[in-house]
Amino acid sequence: MVNSVKMVLGIVLLSAMAGCTSDPKSGWGFTLPEGDAERGKATFVELKCNACHTVAGVELDPVHSEEVGTVVLGGKKGYVVTYGELVTSIINPSHRFAFGYESEQIKDGEVSKMRLYNDEMTVTQLADLVTFLQQHYEVEIYVPTPFVPYY
Structure with a gap:
């Protein structure tokens, strides 16, 4: 019994240690x-x-586009929009799609309608753009509705 407990603890410890190694493709x-x-x-x-x-x-002057509806960036969110998420959304727009929009507005099949800027944007422009966008996100703290019993 003691040996089987030690073996289980050893397996758990090794599994936990394996989870600590970083993936070569990690953004860390x-x-x-x-x-x-x-x-x-x-x-x-x-x-x-x-x-x-x-x-x-x-306030920005709108540029009219026939292809895509307006996707709002920034504002109150129920979660933190990270620096990495913003960078990824810009350089790999098909990685994840915005919620709350009709699929036809934002993608063709599984590909984003957002054009790729990777060959026309400098690293400095990307850093500036992410800095500009990040300051316009605000975390909205979730406040649960109080429970009121019915009598």
Whole structure:
């Protein structure tokens, strides 16, 4: 009995240790250079991101697009929108799709309608753009509805 408990504990310990090794494709340790929000706003307009996106709390001249409806960036969310998520959404827009929009508005099959900017955007522009967008997200703390019993 004692040996089987030791064996189970050993397996659990080895499994936990194996989970601590990082995957070579992990984003751990990745960061862009410090960005500038004002330049990021200018990049947002220069790359015509405002053809398909608005940014909560920011006045931008709309650019009309026939292909995609307006996807709102920023605003209150029930979770933290991380730096890595924003970078990934920009450089790999088909990685995950926005909730709350009709599929036809944001994708063709399993591919995002957002064009790829990887060959036309500099690393500095990407860092500036992420800095600009990140400051417009706010975490909304969930407040449960109080329980009121019926009598």
